[in-house]
Amino acid sequence: MKLSDRHEKLLKRTFIDFHQMSEVIKSPLIFEKAQGLYCWDIQGKRYFDAIGGIFVAVLGHRHPRVMEAMRVQMGKMTLAPPMHGISDVTLDLIEKLGSVTPGNVNYIKPFSGGSESLEAAMKFSRQYFKQTGHPGKYKFISCYLSYHGATFAAMAAGGSGKRKMKFEPQMNGFLKVFSPIQLRDSFSTWEETNRFSARMFEDVIVNEGPETVACVILEPICNTGGIVTPTDEYFRMVRETCDRHNVLLIFDEVLTGFGKTGDMFAAQTFGTTPDIICAGKGLTSGAVPVGAMMAREDLADAFYGPPGEGLEFAHGHTFAGNPLACAAGIAVIDEIVDKALDKKARALGEYLAGKLEGLKSLGVVREIRGKGVLRGVELVKDAVTMEQFPMGKKLGTALKKTSIENGLIMRIDPDWFAICPPLIAEESDLDELCGLIEKSLKEALDLVE
Ligand SMILES: Cc1ncc(COP(=O)(O)O)c(C=O)c1O
Structure with missing residues (x-):
């Protein structure tokens, strides 16, 4: 041009x-x-x-359905900072998302992007463990080659050197295992590669001390590694490892969510339910910036208690749950479900x-x-x-x-x-x-x- x-x-x-x-x-x-x-x-x-x-x-x-939903919402309210209240359409989105997430991943906080969702999930996990008698659980394990966002903690969770080196030193508490794609030439089948790769999470957790590990963070399909597509068994094994060691499993579905993989979430495609799903991108089909952290509903119990005890989730963003984004998100989910x-x-x-x-x-x-x-x-x-x-x-x-x-x-x-x-x-x-x-x-x- x-x-x-x-x-x-x-x-x-x-x-x-x-x-x-x-x-x-x-x-x-x-x-x-x-x-x-x-x-x-x-x-x-x-x-x-x-x-x-x-x-x-x-x-x-x-998409016309998304444009129309936003037009209607523009006639009502376009800003509702979540400091003194919440917009009704945000609650509608929470209900809608809860109806399509796997398991009881129904505790939902909409945000304005994928990185925000990851940051929230990591902070939520650390605060959760502090309030449930495991204050030493703070480490995150993720994969080399992965991408989890551009902000500091999301970057530290990411596994691509060239996107991180210029900003060293990284935050501490972030550990990595190899992605299956990096090991495939050492094994005769993809299944074997995946079994070995999944076992590495167990090895790292045991060697670090399970009482220090908070979460495993995984993209079900890793784009930056070249659309790395593990086996169903890989996710099953990681899930079992996390359960054995009281480690939360976070699926970063910012890229994979909303129908692309053949189900609403890749978690459903691979048959494994994580404890937390981070979403973004597809939720508004690009009409408005959006993200969402969605956690197992029972985890939220740790954040309830008498006022003054400081148990509430100490986190927030001005545009979280923006009414226009929520209206667009509901229209996207409705369209995927209806059609x-x-x-x-x-x-x-x-x-x-x-x-x-x-x-x-x-x-x-x-x-x-x-x-x-x-x-x-x-x-x-x-x-x-x-x-x-x-x-x-x-x-x-x-x-x-x-x-x-x-x-x-x-x-x-x-x-x-x-x-x-x-x-x-x-x-x-x-x-x-x-x-x-x-x-x-x-x-x-x-x-x-
Ligand atoms: C898997 C994954 N996680 C997180 C992010 C960060 O999302 P955002 O760019 O909306 O902050 C991205 C963005 O490409 C992504 O692909």
Whole structure:
């Protein structure tokens, strides 16, 4: 895109997350509008948004039901800071979310983003243990490669060095185990890899001392690791380990929640109920910033007691439970439930996986991972020897360029790419998407060869 002087001047006054602006300024994407599966830039070029923003727009952009719910709410109230009260529509969202969470994960606090939800879950857990006779339980165990948000504690829980090193020293009390994907070449099957990986949580808890460990924090499917998709057994084993040692299991479902994996939450897809679920992104399909911490209802008992004893959860944000976000969230959940879009995600996901399998004929696809419409494709130089593309000549880097040229937005890393088309997509849309992917991948191959 050719830049006007004004755009160049203004771009220099801001930044695009995690990007070097000197590169961005050479050909920035400046969007003007979005509808359904597509976005348009300021020059009118259309893009197939294959990740719904960034794993957000589960119903596509500006879904009519969500827009209408917000319009109605705008006629009533748009701000209700949770300091002296709560808006009625926030209670409606709490009821709605409680009706779709697994088990008794019904104690719910809406927030304004995923990182806020993670911060709240970690603070909730530490305060919970202090008030239930285990004041020494403060450590968090999570996985290398994971991403849990950009704020300080969420960053410390994250497992990607390059997103953390510049901000050292990190907060203490955060421990890591390897992600199954980092160990897969040491085992003959994915199942075996997962069993070993799950057992590491037990090893770390025992060696650290269970009386010091508060939580295990897991993304059911880890995006930043390349759509790492563990087995059902992995989560079952981690759940049993947590139960044995009175450790809370937190699922970070900021990315996986709201139908994408074939169920409302990935917890249901993998058949394991955590103690706390953190959500965000998809809950409003991108219409308004949102997040939510959802905990087992009985855990909340620890926060009740006589006034003055300080048992209440010592936490809050100005925009938590914002009425517009709550109205949008209710509309999203209603639409998913009424149209059974989570079930639709399973069928669409099978279709999508089948089409992506076709890319293997290019000889550079090692593996296709994911559940439902959330899919990742791992790229290697040689799919027989599994040799990787060399640094500086990564296929993903070239794909980033060719896909944008072809009007396609995906989540692309040097060695893999991910897509998560909105649940409003039909098979014909996925045909269009996979055509764009194949074209972009072939052109990227030309660039690296
Ligand atoms: C798994 C996961 N957790 C937490 C976050 C942080 O959410 P937010 O960017 O809304 O703060 C993200 C964002 O990408 C995420 O993918």
